[in-house]
Amino acid sequence: MASISLKNIFKVYPGNVTAVHDFNLEIEDKEFIILVGPSGCGKSTTLRMIAGLEEITKGELFIGDKLVNDVAPKDRDIAMVFQNYALYPHMSVYKNMAFGLKLRKVPKDVIKQKVEEAAKILEIESLLERKPKALSGGQRQRVALGRAMVRDPAVFLLDEPLSNLDAKLRTSMRTEISLLHKRLGTTFVYVTHDQIEAMTMGDRIVVMKDGFIQQVDTPQNLYENPCNLFVAGFIGAPQMNFITAIVEKAGDGFAAKFGSSTLPLLPSRISPDTASKYEGKEVTVGIRPENLLVASLNPDLKEAAGITVNVELAELMGAETYLYGEVNGFNLIAKIPQFHNPKPGEAMDFVIDCQKIHLFDKETEMRLV
Amino acid sequence: MDTTQRKNISVFRVLLYLIAITVALLWLFPIVWMIFSSLKPFGTPVAFLDRVFSPPFTLDNYFLLPQRAPIWRWTFNSVLVAGVVTAGVLVMSSLAGYALSKIKFKGSKILFVVIAAGLMVPIEAIVIPLFLTIIDLNLLNTHVSLIVPSFAAPLGVLIMKQYYDSIPNELVEAAAIDGSSYFRTWFSVCLPLSRSALAAVGIITFTNSWNNFLWPFLAAQNSRMFTLPVGLPVFQDLHVEEFTMPMTASVFASIPALLVFIFFQKQIVRGIAMSGIKG
Ligand SMILES: Nc1ncnc2c1ncn2[C@@H]1O[C@H](COP(=O)(O)OP(=O)(O)O)[C@@H](O)[C@H]1O
Ligand SMILES: [Mg+2]
Numbered sequence: 231m232a233s234i235s236l237k238n239i240f241k242v243y244p245g246n247v248t249a250v251h252d253f254n255l256e257i258e259d260k261e262f263i264i265l266v267g268p269s270g271c272g273k274s275t276t277l278r279m280i281a282g283l284e285e286i287t288k289g290e291l292f293i294g295d296k297l298v299n300d301v302a303p304k305d306r307d308i309a310m311v312f313q314n315y316a317l318y319p320h321m322s323v324y325k326n327m328a329f330g331l332k333l334r335k336v337p338k339d340v341i342k343q344k345v346e347e348a349a350k351i352l353e354i355e356s357l358l359e360r361k362p363k364a365l366s367g368g369q370r371q372r373v374a375l376g377r378a379m380v381r382d383p384a385v386f387l388l389d390e391p392l393s394n395l396d397a398k399l400r401t402s403m404r405t406e407i408s409l410l411h412k413r414l415g416t417t418f419v420y421v422t423h424d425q426i427e428a429m430t431m432g433d434r435i436v437v438m439k440d441g442f443i444q445q446v447d448t449p450q451n452l453y454e455n456p457c458n459l460f461v462a463g464f465i466g467a468p469q470m471n472f473i474t475a476i477v478e479k480a481g482d483g484f485a486a487k488f489g490s491s492t493l494p495l496l497p498s499r500i501s502p503d504t505a506s507k508y509e510g511k512e513v514t515v516g517i518r519p520e521n522l523l524v525a526s527l528n529p530d531l532k533e534a535a536g537i538t539v540n541v542e543l544a545e546l547m548g549a550e551t552y553l554y555g556e557v558n559g560f561n562l563i564a565k566i567p568q569f570h571n572p573k574p575g576e577a578m579d580f581v582i583d584c585q586k587i588h589l590f591d592k593e594t595e596m597r598l599v
Numbered sequence: 600m601d602t603t604q605r606k607n608i609s610v611f612r613v614l615l616y617l618i619a620i621t622v623a624l625l626w627l628f629p630i631v632w633m634i635f636s637s638l639k640p641f642g643t644p645v646a647f648l649d650r651v652f653s654p655p656f657t658l659d660n661y662f663l664l665p666q667r668a669p670i671w672r673w674t675f676n677s678v679l680v681a682g683v684v685t686a687g688v689l690v691m692s693s694l695a696g697y698a699l700s701k702i703k704f705k706g707s708k709i710l711f712v713v714i715a716a717g718l719m720v721p722i723e724a725i726v727i728p729l730f731l732t733i734i735d736l737n738l739l740n741t742h743v744s745l746i747v748p749s750f751a752a753p754l755g756v757l758i759m760k761q762y763y764d765s766i767p768n769e770l771v772e773a774a775a776i777d778g779s780s781y782f783r784t785w786f787s788v789c790l791p792l793s794r795s796a797l798a799a800v801g802i803i804t805f806t807n808s809w810n811n812f813l814w815p816f817l818a819a820q821n822s823r824m825f826t827l828p829v830g831l832p833v834f835q836d837l838h839v840e841e842f843t844m845p846m847t848a849s850v851f852a853s854i855p856a857l858l859v860f861i862f863f864q865k866q867i868v869r870g871i872a873m874s875g876i877k878g
Contacts, residue, residue, distance in 0.1 A: 283772050304778035316769035320791045329787075330777035377777075 232294040232307065232384035232417055233259045234280060239289030241275050241441075249275040251441045253289070262411050262418045264432035266425055267464070272441040273421040274389055280419060281310050281387050293385060306385075309378035313390040315370045317362040317377070323349075324358040327377045341380075348376040351413070368399045375410065386411075388420045392427065404430055425465050429453070437461050459595035462516050462588055468552055471517045473560045474592065477508040486515055486589070489558045493535040493584050500589050500598050513598065516588035519552070519565035525579035527566075534581040539564070541572045553578070637661070637847035645842045660847035667844070670851065672823060673830040678855070679742060680815070680826055681808040684749040688804045689797055691750055696759025697785045701771050711760065717753035722813055730817050744818040745826070749808060755800045762796035763789055798866040802859060809856050827852040 234257040241250040250272040257263050265273040278284040279291065282303035291298055298306050309330075317326050324345055331341045349355045352372040362370055371391060378386055391407070392400045408431050411418050422428055428435045429449045437444040437452065437460075445457045456462035462470050475486035475493065484495040484505040493515065495505050525536060539555035539562055546569060553564045553572065564580060572578060589598040636645040638656040641663070645651055664670050698704075699711050729748055738744040766789060774784040790797075812828045819825050822833075831852060834845040860867065 281772075281776060283775070303772075303776045308776065310773070310776050312769045312773060314767065314769055316767065316773040318770065318773075318788055329774075329779075333778040333783065377773075381777075 233257060233292075234385060234417065234419070235290075235292040236276075236280075237290040237292070239276075239279065239291060240287045241272070241279060241284065242287045249441050250279070253443060255436060255443070255446060257417060257419065260415055260417055262408070262420065262431060262433045264428040264435045265419065265421045265438060266423065266428040266435055267438035267444075269423055271438040273423070273438055276438075277310075277387050277389050277419060277421050280385070281308055282306050307383055308385045308387055309381050309383040310387040310389070311371075311374045311378050311391045313393055315362070315374040315394075317370060317373055319362055322359050322361060323354065323365070323373050323376075326362065326373055327380050330377065330381050344380045345376070348379040351379070351410075352376050367395050368403065371395060371403060375407075379410075379414065384417065386414070386416050386418045388418065390422055391420075393422070393424070400427075407431065426467065429465065435465075437464060439464075455597070456516075456588065457597050459514060459516070459590045462590070462597075466518060468519045468563045468565060470588070471519065471522065471560070471562045473515050473517070473557075473562075474512050475515045476512055477505060477510065479509060484509065486513060488515065489537075491535045491537045491582070493582060493587060494533055495589070496533060496584060498585065499587055504598050508598070512592050514590040514592050514595070516590060517562075517582055518586065519563045520567075521583040521586040522562065522564035523581050523583060524564075524566055524570075525581045528581055531581050531583060533584040535584055537580050537582060538577055539580055541576050541578050542574060544571055546571060633846050633849055636843055637850045639843050641843055642841055643843055645846065660843055661851070663844065664847060664851060668830060668833055669823065669825075670827075670830065670848070673825045673827050676742070676745070676819075676824060677809060677826040677828075677852075680745045681805050683742075683746050684808040685801050685805045687746070687750045688752040688755050689801055692752055692755030692759045692800055693790060693793065693797065694785065695756045696761075696763050697789050698781075699756070699760045700763035701766075701768065701784075701789065702781060714753050714756050717751070718757070726813060726817060729814075733818060740819060740821045740824045742824075745815050745824070748814065749804075749811070752800075752804060755804060758796055758800050759793065762793050766792055795866065795869060798863065799869055802863050802867050805859060806856055809859075 234255075236253050236255045236257075239250060239253040240248065242248050253276060255263075265276060267273055275284060279286050280293075282298070282301060286299050293306055293308070317323075318329065321329065327345045327348065328341045331344065336344075345358070346355070349358055352375060354369060354372050354376060357365060357369060357373070362373065365373065371394075374391070388407075392403050395403060404427060407418075407420075420427075420431065429452075432449060434446060434448055435452055436446045439460050445452060445461045447455075452461060452465050456465060456470075459472070463472070473488050475488035477495070478485055478487050478492075480492065480494065483497070483502065484500075486493040486495055522537075522539075523531065523534075528534070537557060539553075539557050541553050541555040543554040545552040545554070548569075549567070551566050551568065551570045553566065553570070555562050555564070555578070590596060591598060632645075632648075632651065635651050636643075637660055638658070639645070639651060639660075640655060640657055641660060643650060695714070699707055699714075733739055733744040736744075770788055770792075771784055774788050779787065810828060811826070815826045816829045819829055822830070831845065831848050834848045
């Protein structure tokens with residue numbers, strides 16, 4: 231049980247590759263925190279610095295209230311689950327799980343009790359005598375979790391633990407790991423490139439790009455108030471739609487003009503002060519696919535802007551349909567909550583829910599407030 | 600077109616087999632010749648193949664061997680030297696290979712290059728300074744002088760490092776987090792996983808050491824310290840016109856190497872492939 235505090239942490243690899251820039255984060259005790267971002271953004275590097283597997287170039291790392299920059303991994307009271315499980319191939323499942331305890335000179339009967347307890351929770355009791363080679367991917371994953379569990383570490387570090395599993399197993403393991411976190415009451419730091427994993431599992435999410443933190447927030451806040459264009463595009467599937475519009479005066483307020491559509495800019499989305507500064511200028515408007523609604527089905531929507539889209543392709547997901555279309559050179563995706571199979575090239579009338587739009591500066595890509 | 604192609608392939612195959620069989624016979628013939636010669640009565644001229652390959656046959660020469668020279672003592676020396684050298688090389692190469700492959704330390708790359716460069720230094724180039732060194736250390740005619748210089752085995756280090764490179768770093772990192780020291784990780788994780796590489800290094804080292812001539816020839820001046828390859832010429836010198844005796848001694852000396860080869864054929868082939876160099 232421990233909090234983790236990262237203060238102005240940098241990682242520079244040989245060859246002057248700066249993988250992590252000025253990383254600041256306070257992780258609370260028992261929190262489930264997720265580091266997410268595209269491949270190569272420095273997630274693993276950050277996690278490995280917490281683990282002590284990678285030297286910290288600059289900055290300070292505290293686990294609990296102890297400065298651990300120069301503390302060996304084994305003395306940090308952490309356990310780690312690796313993407314490729316990293317089970318010892320020549321040891322049985324039991325020995326894999328017991329190895330760390332044996333090295334710490336834990337009495338044999340205590341080891342046995344702990345391993346069996348963890349195996350029971352993870353439902354791998356019947357596999358204890360097998361070698362890792364004789365296990366499926368999902369079972370190996372459980373053993374890797376078990377190996378971490380038996381040590382009762384203060385911090386669990388997990389680096390893309392589900393990315394080698396098939397889609398179905400990944401979904402069920404997601405739930406299991408969340409439950410495990412609740413059950414163990416330990417701090418979890420979880421790395422993934424998959425925003426769905428991030429959104430479904432994390433108490434808080436750290437979105438990273440090119441070694442920089444973009445935003446640290448709860449899943450809901452990230453989704454509803456992304457701080458910049460990158461976060462807006464990264465979180466949510468299908469991706470947020472982006473169009474370029476011009477800010478104009480409209481009555482006592484402002485509106486964003488895009489082709490023949492006029493999107494009222496509500497004070498809840500952008501303050502009139504900010505809007506006035508952008509008058510006559512281009513801004514990027516972000517619209518989530520589920521906020522692009524079929525006009526005929528939503529006649530009563532207030533604060534809406536009509537838009538006509540040439541639908542090129544429909545992806546029928548069963549309960550919902552993704553419609554791909556184009557307007558004024560911008561590709562748009564709409565997610566509609568029913569089955570719909572339009573003819574190719576069909577022009578459909580949509581309404582944009584203007585209470586849910588996101589506005590970004592076109593140059594800095596930062597959110598406008 | 601299809602059939603001519605198939606025909607070409609089969610002609611090619613036949614040729615290939617013919618070449619392989621010819622080469623095998625060329626290698627095999629001297630060995631068979633040696634074995635038959637050793638079974639002939641003392642004094643039989645071994646150059647007459649018809650006489651070599653026809654009776655009478657006898658084991659007399661094998662009983663004569665120990666009377667002519669302390670061949671059991673030499674066998675003991677050979678076994679001791681090859682055995683200890685092999686054990687030492689295995690420990691040192693796997694430790695060095697592990698350090699070079701899995702431990703980050705300053706200068707590890709340069710160190711590796713220096714060790715690898717050792718492969719290109721022929722024994723002839725170092726044999727004189729080495730000889731002078733053991734004289735200075737008063738180690739002439741000791742087992743230590745026969746054994747210790749062979750512990751420096753760049754090929755073994757190379758093979759082991761290459762093998763450890765193929766073991767994922769994650770395993771070593773997992774062990775470090777589990778609380779394992781560098782040494783413990785080597786012993787408990789890397790060593791058990793490298794059995795095939797160890798077998799390859801062990802066999803190459805053992806056969807090389809068994810056949811080694813130049814160094815033991817210099818370091819062992821007293822005939823009690825001879826190894827088998829050093830002792831064998833003694834049989835030739837004593838019997839200039841006679842070859843059944845030297846042939847018998849040669850057969851005797853090759854038996855252990857032959858056994859190793861027969862039992863570890865698979866590992867030897869793998870070892871040669873692993874090192875990319877014939878041992
Ligand atoms: N050992 C290393 N030496 C040099 N550069 C590295 C090393 N490990 C990672 N990098 C670089 O650091 C950056 C971040 O890598 P990483 O943390 O593995 O990203 P992620 O886990 O987010 O995919 C990448 O540009 C990668 O190429
Ligand atoms: Mg990674």
